[in-house]
Amino acid sequence: MFRPRMNDRVMKSGTSVVKACLAAALWYSTGATALAAEDVLVIRGVSIHGRFNGGADIDKGVVIIRDGKITAVGGMDLSVPRGATIIELEGGSLTPGLIDANALLEPTDRITEEARNGRPRQPLPPPPDFAAADRSDDDLEDHDHAGHSHDAAQPDPMGAPILTWVETIEDAAAFSCCALDSCAMASMHELMGEGTVCPTCGEVILSAEEHALYASGLAPRTSLVESSSEVVPHTLVIDTINFRSPDFDRLVRGGVTTVFAAPDSAAVIGPRGAVIRTAGPMNTRVLNDAADVTASFGSDSFRVGPGNRSPFGTFVTRLTRRPNSRMGVAWVFRKAFYDAEKGLAGHAVTGADAPPGEAYEALGAIRAGAAPLRLKARLQRDIEAAFRLANELGLSFTLVEATEAYKCLPTIVNGKAPVIFGPIYIDPNGVRAFSEETRESRLSTLAMLMDAGVETALTAMDLREEDGLARQVMYAMRAGVSFESALKAVTLTPAKMLGVADQVGSIEVGKRGDVVVWSGRPFEATSRPVAVVMDGKIVYDAR
Amino acid sequence: MSVRFPLLAVAAAAAICGVLAPALAMQERTAISAPWAVGPDGSLMKDVTLIIADGRIERVLQGPANVNVDRTIRFETGVISPGLIDVASTLGVVGDNVERKSVFDPDASVVDALDALSATLRAAGQSGVTAAMIRPAPSGIISGAAATVRTIAPQGVERLLRADGPLTLTLGPGAWDVDLGPTSRAGVLHELREAMRSARSGGGTSRLARMVRGELDVLVEADSAEDVDAALRLFGQYGLSPAIRHTSDAVETAEDLAENQGVVIVGPYTFSSEIRLLAGPGRLAQAGCEVAFSGGLPFLEPDALRLSAALAVRYGLDPAAARRGLTINAARAAGLGNRVGALTPGADADIVIFSGDPLRLDSSVVEVWIAGQRVHHASPQPSQEEDGWRAW
Numbered sequence: 001m002f003r004p005r006m007n008d009r010v011m012k013s014g015t016s017v018v019k020a021c022l023a024a025a026l027w028y029s030t031g032a033t034a035l036a037a038e039d040v041l042v043i044r045g046v047s048i049h050g051r052f053n054g055g056a057d058i059d060k061g062v063v064i065i066r067d068g069k070i071t072a073v074g075g076m077d078l079s080v081p082r083g084a085t086i087i088e089l090e091g092g093s094l095t096p097g098l099i100d101a102n103a104l105l106e107p108t109d110r111i112t113e114e115a116r117n118g119r120p121r122q123p124l125p126p127p128p129d130f131a132a133a134d135r136s137d138d139d140l141e142d143h144d145h146a147g148h149s150h151d152a153a154q155p156d157p158m159g160a161p162i163l164t165w166v167e168t169i170e171d172a173a174a175f176s177c178c179a180l181d182s183c184a185m186a187s188m189h190e191l192m193g194e195g196t197v198c199p200t201c202g203e204v205i206l207s208a209e210e211h212a213l214y215a216s217g218l219a220p221r222t223s224l225v226e227s228s229s230e231v232v233p234h235t236l237v238i239d240t241i242n243f244r245s246p247d248f249d250r251l252v253r254g255g256v257t258t259v260f261a262a263p264d265s266a267a268v269i270g271p272r273g274a275v276i277r278t279a280g281p282m283n284t285r286v287l288n289d290a291a292d293v294t295a296s297f298g299s300d301s302f303r304v305g306p307g308n309r310s311p312f313g314t315f316v317t318r319l320t321r322r323p324n325s326r327m328g329v330a331w332v333f334r335k336a337f338y339d340a341e342k343g344l345a346g347h348a349v350t351g352a353d354a355p356p357g358e359a360y361e362a363l364g365a366i367r368a369g370a371a372p373l374r375l376k377a378r379l380q381r382d383i384e385a386a387f388r389l390a391n392e393l394g395l396s397f398t399l400v401e402a403t404e405a406y407k408c409l410p411t412i413v414n415g416k417a418p419v420i421f422g423p424i425y426i427d428p429n430g431v432r433a434f435s436e437e438t439r440e441s442r443l444s445t446l447a448m449l450m451d452a453g454v455e456t457a458l459t460a461m462d463l464r465e466e467d468g469l470a471r472q473v474m475y476a477m478r479a480g481v482s483f484e485s486a487l488k489a490v491t492l493t494p495a496k497m498l499g500v501a502d503q504v505g506s507i508e509v510g511k512r513g514d515v516v517v518w519s520g521r522p523f524e525a526t527s528r529p530v531a532v533v534m535d536g537k538i539v540y541d542a543r
Numbered sequence: 544m545s546v547r548f549p550l551l552a553v554a555a556a557a558a559i560c561g562v563l564a565p566a567l568a569m570q571e572r573t574a575i576s577a578p579w580a581v582g583p584d585g586s587l588m589k590d591v592t593l594i595i596a597d598g599r600i601e602r603v604l605q606g607p608a609n610v611n612v613d614r615t616i617r618f619e620t621g622v623i624s625p626g627l628i629d630v631a632s633t634l635g636v637v638g639d640n641v642e643r644k645s646v647f648d649p650d651a652s653v654v655d656a657l658d659a660l661s662a663t664l665r666a667a668g669q670s671g672v673t674a675a676m677i678r679p680a681p682s683g684i685i686s687g688a689a690a691t692v693r694t695i696a697p698q699g700v701e702r703l704l705r706a707d708g709p710l711t712l713t714l715g716p717g718a719w720d721v722d723l724g725p726t727s728r729a730g731v732l733h734e735l736r737e738a739m740r741s742a743r744s745g746g747g748t749s750r751l752a753r754m755v756r757g758e759l760d761v762l763v764e765a766d767s768a769e770d771v772d773a774a775l776r777l778f779g780q781y782g783l784s785p786a787i788r789h790t791s792d793a794v795e796t797a798e799d800l801a802e803n804q805g806v807v808i809v810g811p812y813t814f815s816s817e818i819r820l821l822a823g824p825g826r827l828a829q830a831g832c833e834v835a836f837s838g839g840l841p842f843l844e845p846d847a848l849r850l851s852a853a854l855a856v857r858y859g860l861d862p863a864a865a866r867r868g869l870t871i872n873a874a875r876a877a878g879l880g881n882r883v884g885a886l887t888p889g890a891d892a893d894i895v896i897f898s899g900d901p902l903r904l905d906s907s908v909v910e911v912w913i914a915g916q917r918v919h920h921a922s923p924q925p926s927q928e929e930d931g932w933r934a935w
Contacts, residue, residue, distance in 0.1 A: 226730035239732040242769045244795045271729055282772070282799055306726075358737065 040084035041065045041536050043517055046092040048073065049483075052492050054508035063094060065513035068535040073507055087517055087531055089543070095487060095522045096506050097257025097514030097534065098469050101420045101494035102374075102400055104431065104462040105261050106247035223266035223305030228318060230268040230301060230308075231336045231355035233293040233362035233371075237263045238274035243285060247464070251278045252540050254468040255516040255529040258287070258495070258504050262400075262461075264431070265296035265376055266305030268323065268332045269355075272362070272371075275498045279532075279539040287500055292372040293362065294400065297382040297389075299437060301329055322353050326382070330389060337393050340364050369396060374420070376400040379437055380407035387415045398497065401461075403438060406445045413452050418497060421446050422459035423467070424475040431462050446489070447480035457497055458489040473523045486523070572596040573915065574610055577618040577896060581625060583871060583885040585863030587900065591623060595892040598700070598914035603886050621909055624866075624901050625885050626673025626893035628691075628873035629838040629848050630808050631762065631788050634675040635664040635692060641680040642687075646724040646731075647738060649750040651687030653679045654706045659692070663841040668694035669919050670845035671895040671908045672838070674704060676877035681713040681764040682721055684735055688750065689762060691877045693893070693913060700914040709786065709878055710754050714774055715766025732773050739781065754783075760878045761785035762808075768792035775803055786876040788837065793823025797830035806876040807832045810851040811839030818858065824868070825859025834864060835872035846904075853902050862902055869901065 275288040322328035340363035365371035495505025513536035520527035532540035580591035678689035696702035788808040838848030874884025899906035911919035
């Protein structure tokens with residue numbers, strides 16, 4: 001504010017000091033550029049997709065990431081700073097890091113915990129080279145269904161360690177047939193008995209059902225949601241996450257860099273999810289620890305987690321409560337909001353199945369539109385119920401899963417709710433495998449939603465690896481979604497829905513350096529992620 | 544008549560001297576010297592002489608010492624060590640050590656369940672464990688205040704080193720397996736968060752309010768990595784550095800625990816522990832944590848504390864850190880870092896003379912001193928009476 005006046009003598013000496021400083025700055029600036037180049041990562045020679053508002057896709061170009069942020073995107077003529085780390089891949093492509101808008105993360109309190117004990121950890125073998133299998137000219141008999149030759153050389157277990165330690169059964173199973181088939185003792189696996197460890201390849205032998213089940217992640221009836229009430233929007237999913245879970249390694253290998261960690265559907269009105277990154281130092285992992293609340297319509301809330309008991313013929317416990325049917329689910333949902341309004345206005349709340357007092361604040365915020373809400377519904381009747389109840393209570397929400405959306409498209413379009421759709425499947429797997437309600441899915445549902453103009457994101461939920469998000473995009477494209485729309489459904493659209501579109505979701509200058517480099521065109525069956533970069537650091541390298 | 548009076552006077556004088564004998568003994572200055580001693584940083588120092596007066600260590604001298612003392616005791620072989628301290632144990636606690644009425648019981652104190660005459664305490668003392676930080680069972684979210692007791696307390700020496708802390712919290716299945724409140728980790732953390740928030744805004748002198756203000760130290764039992772992350776996040780928000788007891792995922796959480804300033808308590812380890820667990824202390828120390836050992840007393844034998852430390856060294860912990868883990872770090876976790884756990888001037892003279900490095904399993908206890916008094920002297924042939932463990 002008050003600037004002292006300088007007399008002439010001081011001015012002269014001041015000017016010479018300034019000149020000296022400028023000279024020093026010029027002297028050091030060239031050196032400084034060389035030093036700063038150590039924080040520069042350049043990916044060149046690849047096709048660039050997912051610029052969206054930043055421009056059209058580039059056939060062969062360069063992306064420069066400096067200090068964790070994208071600083072330049074252009075053609076091959078873009079100059080590369082000296083001393084930068086360069087990823088160059090002939091025939092490769094680059095997309096933004098994928099974002100799963102509704103990921104069910106694998107919990108650690110799982111049924112197979114006891115199988116962990118005493119099992120030594122092993123480095124992860126490198127993923128199989130699908131392109132090589134396709135190129136070879138082989139008899140069908142020499143291949144299993146995924147096209148891998150039984151005579152393929154056994155992967156070197158010590159080669160190309162990517163993310164250091166494999167956990168136990170889940171990783172063995174998730175890495176599925178390739179690892180087991182390539183073991184020299186593969187034919188003996190069945191004779192070794194379930195739960196034993198093969199001394200040659202170190203994999204845990206699973207039964208066929210277990211294999212299918214755990215390969216896709218979450219065990220069916222396990223629930224980590226607080227079950228002292230069916231209405232728990234005051235609790236947080238982030239408190240249940242193991243940030244060192246191998247599930248994050250699987251997500252990173254599949255190119256997914258940011259996820260919304262969603263709860264399982266054991267509660268009618270469940271906890272608040274979290275927006276988290278799948279790798280990096282702990283203090284950068286959490287972008288939002290209290291995001292959307294997920295409420296579940298359908299039978300999940302009385303099928304998953306501890307069962308609710310009727311008060312007849314048995315002793316009364318905390319679990320003597322609703323719901324036991326879809327009517328009960330709607331009743332509990334409605335009552336939660338009515339009771340919250342009553343409680344917040346200072347009136348006494350009475351009656352069975354009253355929500356806990358701690359939930360009122362969250363419910364009131366949802367009602368006021370201040371806290372985001374997701375309604376999860378698979379069947380057509382549950383989707384209709386979601387819209388009906390939301391209408392009744394004046395709630396705005398995002399529809400999640402929506403397997404039978406094709407049966408009630410007008411409701412969804414007129415309801416103007418965005419949709420997080422997925423996963424795409426024919427035979428229900430993972431958490432859907434144990435429900436009788438998921439048999440009528442269609443591959444074209446996502447295309448129908450997008451053609452109708454509904455804002456849609458695609459999620460793989462609990463599926464990983466060859467059923468993971470990248471493959472979901474492949475199925476979507478095969479069923480009628482354009483490449484650009486499908487890519488947007490796993491990048492920019494979920495970024496907007498999660499409120500992080502200023503940081504991630506597209507290849508634009510100023511956004512975080514989250515990119516995936518693919519071995520071929522992205523989302524093709526013969527292509528896989530060969531490098532995943534997060535905040536300018538290579539977190540997965542399979543070149 | 545005239546003969547009886549002097550006899551009575553002599554008898555009275557003798558009785559008074561008898562009563563005052565311990566006090567007189569404590570006012571003596573004693574020098575104890577041995578070829579080795581465990582220094583405050585855990586490393587072994589050569590040719591050490593301790594000057595003990597008034598139940599405390601007055602000076603620590605290295606090399607040949609010429610001091611004016613009333614009594615000199617010289618060990619030709621052996622290592623003088625601060626008395627070992629077991630943390631997070633239930634030594635000497637009789638019956639149930641937690642009140643299962645509510646998940647929040649901050650006003651309970653485990654010292655109310657202490658049986659000072661328990662034979663397990665004496666047996667531990669004879670194995671070189673001179674103090675134990677006992678705590679309520681890890682059941683419910685806040686189970687009460689821990690306490691630190693001396694395992695052997697001769698007459699005139701206080702048994703209770705600390706009665707009111709640290710406050711014990713539990714994160715993990717122990718907090719929600721009880722049929723009282725939350726049923727999941729998310730529920731437990733929600734309740735704890737809310738309790739700490741209302742304690743902060745409500746103020747007051749309750750234990751929880753004092754903990755939140757940083758006036759009462761905390762011990763958090765964290766079962767798995769998620770619990771460690773949650774504890775660091777939650778307590779970090781309040782600027783607190785709790786002592787965290789965590790063994791199962793120590794190899795993975797080492798870097799994150801290092802950012803917290805508190806002591807990390809690990810163990811107990813036995814010969815059948817998984818290698819992944821045994822590698823924990825080594826990784827923790829590498830990352831910069833100070834590690835203390837929990838010996839699992841009285842469920843394991845008294846030597847289990849030294850065994851835990853020895854196995855940790857076998858799997859990567861440096862020996863000096865292991866010795867600190869048995870002594871000064873354990874004292875710090877109990878909030879008594881200034882009083883016991885190290886051979887430093889001013890500390891209580893609770894020392895043990897081992898026949899060799901305490902980390903070596905072939906070292907035995909030669910003598911145990913508490914507050915400057917010799918309370919146990921191991922006989923060459925262990926006898927039925929001396930070996931209190933077998934008597935129990």
